Amino acid sequence: MSSDDQGILWEVFIQVKAGRPYKHVGSLHAYDKEMAMKSARDLYTRRNEGNGIWIVKAEDIVSSEAIDGEAFFDPSNDKVYRHPTFYKIPDGIKHI
């Protein structure tokens, strides 16, 4: 093993508790998914940060960076009405 051969780059997502979304927390290097899962557990969950882990090979993630940012995002700048913020939210509705 050469000194810079640390395996594949993986991105790690943690779920804080059941029902909540998985959130990106960081990345790690590992040679395969079993090792990646163990390392994710040791790096990102041992302070009780969550009880669900997703790991994804970084190279499998399609990122918007590669695409022209202006054409992609700018047209939505002046279209605030696309957010459902003009409605009154009835009392008693939680988690919105």
Next chain:
Amino acid sequence: MKNELIDYCLRLGDSSLILSHRIAEYCSKAPILEEDLAITNVGLDLLGQAENFLNYAAKLKGNTTADILTFKRREGDFRCLHLVQNPNTDFAYILARQFLMDSYHQILFNKLLNSKDETISGISKKAIKEVNYHLDRSSDWIKRLGLGTTESNDRIQNAINDLWMYTDELFTDNSTDLSMDKNKIAPLSSSLKKEWSEIVIKTLKDSEIEVPKDVHYSLKYGKDGFHTEYLGYILAEMQHLPLLYPDATW
């Protein structure tokens, strides 16, 4: 019986303590960052287990604490197994030592869940979850090294060959074992051998590692207070700060 119970708690506590110290020595030296954190986490788990057993030993002894037992005891009063005293020769030795100990801990703590002593069964209940993960991790590495390259197989085979004789102590009964068994506090060490051999031999064979021959190499072991040449150096390093600065706090 109380003296034997103290002796038994020291054996469990000291073994986890010294293994955790060996792992602490390795901190920042693992081949990759992820592995460094993972093995250090295992060391911290072991330190927690050591603290629990030494707290209990201190309580039974009276007029002492786990810290005093750790930092102000002579070598001959330690009861740690020879296996955990072995040095961090290389990554394969570290993982082989860990695997042999993790598999022993898993079987032992499972049996100790039924101990008549509630403190011991309580500590074991907490420890078993940690130990299951430790064994999962170390067996995984045994397989990776065994089935990896010719060099990794050579190295792990070499480490298993060198460390195998130290497993004899794990299954040899002394007077403390006899007393613990009689009082239903702990099983005889010799009674753990069969189950241990099954899981260890299976993992080694699956990893294309040859199983060495058993050797009964000493009449007195770490659990009798007779130690390898390594323990004195470990204690010298571990104890020198509190001995030089007895009032130091942080």
